[in-house]
Amino acid sequence: MKAISANRRSLLTLAAAAALLPRRVLAFNVPSYAVAKPGQLAPSDAPPHVIVAGTSEPGPRMAVQGRVTDGKNPVRGASIFVYHTDANGRYDPNEPRPGEGADNARLRGFMRSDAKGGYSFESIRPAPYPTTTLPEHVHYVVLAEGFKEDRVLEFWFADDPLIQPPQREGQARFPDYFYISEPMQDTHGIWHITHDIVLERA
Numbered sequence: 143m144k145a146i147s148a149n150r151r152s153l154l155t156l157a158a159a160a161a162l163l164p165r166r167v168l169a170f171n172v173p174s175y176a177v178a179k180p181g182q183l184a185p186s187d188a189p190p191h192v193i194v195a196g197t198s199e200p201g202p203r204m205a206v207q208g209r210v211t212d213g214k215n216p217v218r219g220a221s222i223f224v225y226h227t228d229a230n231g232r233y234d235p236n237e238p239r240p241g242e243g244a245d246n247a248r249l250r251g252f253m254r255s256d257a258k259g260g261y262s263f264e265s266i267r268p269a270p271y272p273t274t275t276l277p278e279h280v281h282y283v284v285l286a287e288g289f290k291e292d293r294v295l296e297f298w299f300a301d302d303p304l305i306q307p308p309q310r311e312g313q314a315r316f317p318d319y320f321y322i323s324e325p326m327q328d329t330h331g332i333w334h335i336t337h338d339i340v341l342e343r344a
């Protein structure tokens with residue numbers, strides 16, 4: 143009994159101490175991949191438009207475009223790195239388990255935003271990881287001089303049945319790390335997606 147009450151006391155002490163901590167200190171468990179890795183910065187002369195996957199790549203075609211701004215004005219020269227899975231849900235055909243080939247993704251592209259902050263790329267719509275229930279997604283790493291790294295690390299697709307209601311309603315644990323895009327299909331079957339990026343000054 144003595145040990146239990148001691149444990150209880152220490153728990154109460156911990157809880158009281160936690161309540162006194164500033165909120166940002168308690169905001170632990172931010173996705174660890176929020177920090178860009180080596181090799182994820184676009185060359186300074188990268189174009190604003192790239193082809194991530196050509197027309198010979200299996201899967202429904204997708205055209206993505208958007209603008210990088212500070213919330214008002216365009217951000218020119220922002221580095222935009224995108225990568226995603228193929229039509230089988232694989233980053234790398236040799237990855238041992240779903241999602242594990244992300245650092246060596248076959249379908250990837252590097253861009254620099256133009257004078258209007260614009261960027262675009264053509265690819266295929268990625269398939270979700272096989273054997274998991276994670277929604278299909280496109281990864282982004284966006285960096286610009288004088289700005290913090292963009293916290294929106296992925297966009298998802300609103301028509302994806304794998305998206306759960308709390309995620310759709312912005313109640314997920316990290317609601318700011320993904321953006322749910324509204325894909326529109328044209329008469330040629332190409333999916334069009336707009337993904338604008340708002341950077342916060344450092």
Ligand SMILES: [Fe+2]
Pocket residue numbers: 241244279281
């Ligand atoms: Fe992923």
